[in-house]
Amino acid sequence: MGNHVRLQQRGYDVHPETKSTYDRLSRNMALVVITVSIAPLILVGGLIFDQFRSIYREKVYSHLAEVVDKHKDTIDSFLREKLHEIQYLDRAYSYDQLTNHKFLANILRGMQQQFGRIFVDLGVIDSAGRQIAYAGPFDLLDADYSEAPWYRDSRLQETGISDVFLGLRQSPHFIITVNNDDGERRWTLRATIDFLAFSHLVENIRIGETGSAYILNRSGVFQTRPQEDCGQDLVLTPVRDIPFPALKDVTIRESLGSDDEDYITVSAPLKDGDWTLVYQQRTSDAFSAMTRSEYITLAIFLLGGVAIVVMAVLISRMLVVRFQSIDQESELLTRQMAETGKLAAIGELAAGIAHEINNPVAIMIEEAGWVRDLLEDEGKSMASYGEMERALNQVSTQGRRCKDITHKLLSFARQTDSLTGDVALPSLIREVVDISMQQARLAQVDFHLDLEPDMRPVHASVTELHQVFLNLINNAIQAMEPSGGTLTIACREEDGHASVTVADTGPGIPAANLSRVFDPFFTTKSVGKGSGLGLSICFGIIHQMGGEIDVESAVGRGTSFFIRLPYPPASHSGESKNKEMNHD
Incomplete structure (x- = not known):
């Protein structure tokens, strides 16, 4: 839901069906990652777990068998020694x-x-x-x-x-x-x-909390006292024998006690089979270390599994969000390219219309001049001569104005004209201001021009500089809509460079967006009102000319763009000194 809101705030429209598709993709990716990661973990862990249990059980059985066998030998040796001592007395x-x-x-x-x-x-x-x-x-x-x-x-x-x-x-x-x-x-x-x-000799076997030893005779009667926790009332029912070929005289058996506990009993014959040394211990006590290790291992596996699941979900979600962002940006790019194509088509259409209008306007001006000549020769005696002369002057004035407007429109519309030459920045800026004047009036924006008239020309493309200044002026006018404001354009020579400042009194740019204003397709305008390419194109044009463009802004205090363009070398400036720029 949070991603949906963020994309909408950036100008993207996330449809419910599309969101459902991305959610399915995220789930599928997470399931694949989890399956591929956890399946081998479970298989390998299960195999290791089984092998560990088997080896540990064998180790415990072997240890108990060896302890009982050695203890049996100790007791038999004790009995033989005492018997031999009595035999010695009898013989001595x-x-x-x-x-x-x-x-x-x-x-x-x-x-x-x-x-x-x-x-x-x-x-x-x-x-x-x-x-x-x-x-x-x-x-x-x-x-x-x-x-x-x-x-x-x-x-x-x-x-x-x-x-x-x-x-x-x-x-x-x-x-x-x-x-x-x-x-x-x-x-x-x-x-x-x-x-x-x-009895102390027999009871010397004490392993764990419940392990103890005792001796039985052939009738199953206790010959030594068992420990309290495995008393004489405890009845053991054999469940299965554990084969242990290493010590043939030792028998290992798993039994079920009358207290519903599982026991391990290890027995060995004493006194030529008349007695039996029995060691018994609860299975849970005998394998307590193994159980503890199993719990720790299981906890580690569970934590690892949870970590894998969490990371899989997070990574898949991050990737899907990134895919979603790329798709949305691609869709937006397609729309912006379509808008750019429309603008190019409109530019071509405007150039054609301007050219078509320019020809009739030229004819109108010529015809008005011819009529004036006729009036000068033959119509001075007419009562309406003064009114007709005024009308003809008005037609000539407005015709020249139309011709000037179409001339400027044609000059701007020639996008393929990238030839460079000496450009007088003050006159070029005035020309762009004239084109934007009507839009400025509607937006209640006043121009304040501070142009140094005697500046040296720069060596650049007229068309490209047209585009740069028009973009900056239009952006400033749109930023100050509808409350209006003042657009200040200053042009002067500073430190051997041509310096141009375009400053508005608009709402300003937030600090978070200030570093991205020159990024392609970055715009704070709604879809259809801006492509996000204008400032990026300006940045590319200025840097291609060897210049610099910077921005300063603060919320509520307006925005200022600073352009620095280099002057051509002295030899080049001398060669181009007498050339005139033709904007037709």
């Missing part, structure tokens, strides 16, 4: 030494000093399941373990590591056993492992 000391309470207490104290309080107590159990020797903080001497599941299971193998249980001490723990048979008797050396130390 005899049955009699181990069943000595004081000796067994010294061994426990030495082990605790060396390894910390990982070993809680030591004990020797006979073949009937009764603990016959004990060193530790509890009163477990003579305790009967014959019906304890861990004891019955351990009797079937040389060594054993029990599940975690409460037992007689009513606190979670597990036992390492070494069975011995010296031929005379069977007995078992047992050691209790501190559950808190072992």
Whole structure:
């Protein structure tokens, strides 16, 4: 809408249908630019996005699998080391030494000093399941373990590591056993492992906010305490297994929790498959960094897309406005060329009419002179002689006036006469003023001429100077219509140049338009009243002659045009000194 108003203010007429066409063009251009720009962006971005998700998921799975595998090795190593230490005791000391309470207490104290309080107590159990020797903080001497599941299971193998249980001490723990048979008797050396130390070793895996590890036995019973945020009441339903051939003992699985959250579980066997180390973490937590990166990337893509759309709309609109302006200027140029053609045709017509009128007027003047001669010879005695002589004088005077007007009109209409010669500027200016006098009277404009009569002539084309001064005078008269004013024309010699000033008392030219008055087709007049070529032609003519033309104006104070024309060289001036200018 704003463009429509601006074009109307500049003199353009924007039809609704034409405006609709330009709007469609703007939309089509914007759609093409947006499609061509965003389509590759979406395709490439989608491909990169998919590859990023795939690589990042593989990286997360690989990292979790390696962490669990290394942690599994650490726990297995811990259990093997403790088992080997108990085996060492069994081989290093005899049955009699181990069943000595004081000796067994010294061994426990030495082990605790060396390894910390990982070993809680030591004990020797006979073949009937009764603990016959004990060193530790509890009163477990003579305790009967014959019906304890861990004891019955351990009797079937040389060594054993029990599940975690409460037992007689009513606190979670597990036992390492070494069975011995010296031929005379069977007995078992047992050691209790501190559950808190072992539990801390397992729980050392903690990644993100929800990642935690725990151990299950073959029956699915927790051997270590899970974290509070993945408690024992949480039920995981497997959804799919993630193949990970790099670590065959590690299983990665995506599961759905009973809390409707997605989980990643990574598991690995411990203690020859009796236990399973399980690490679980919410999928959203495991891939939080990826999700954050995706949101940032998506925001960048959206901002880029919005920028592309905005720029496409703005650029297409700017181009369409420019096209619209060019089309309107082209249409205006066509109209102005048509007006110029009409003016040229009118000029030719006026020249023909002036020539045709000039011949009858010349005959009328000659006939009036012949009649006067007849009256001088034969009609002095007539009573109306005086009246007839007055009439004949009037006919001769008006005839010469008509001849002078047609002579000037013919002189101006000879546009093809571009021959140069010496031109007396004061007389040429008076001639143009005479032609414009009638228009000035109608516009209530008074002429004030300040012409230096003894100026040297300039070397120029009479026709072209005619055109320059006529354009300037006509523009000044039209500017002062209808309220009238004064048009001052001064002509004098200054600094070795011929200087001409044409100043009016019209409304003046706004400062914003002052720098454009000599541009082709620039006009503030309505269509049909000005082509915008007059001042541009004047500028070209003066500069072609080697002169200068400037303008000064202020709103409400009138406008002044200043012309400076060079004088011809002295030798050329001498050669042309005696030539007369013929304007017929």
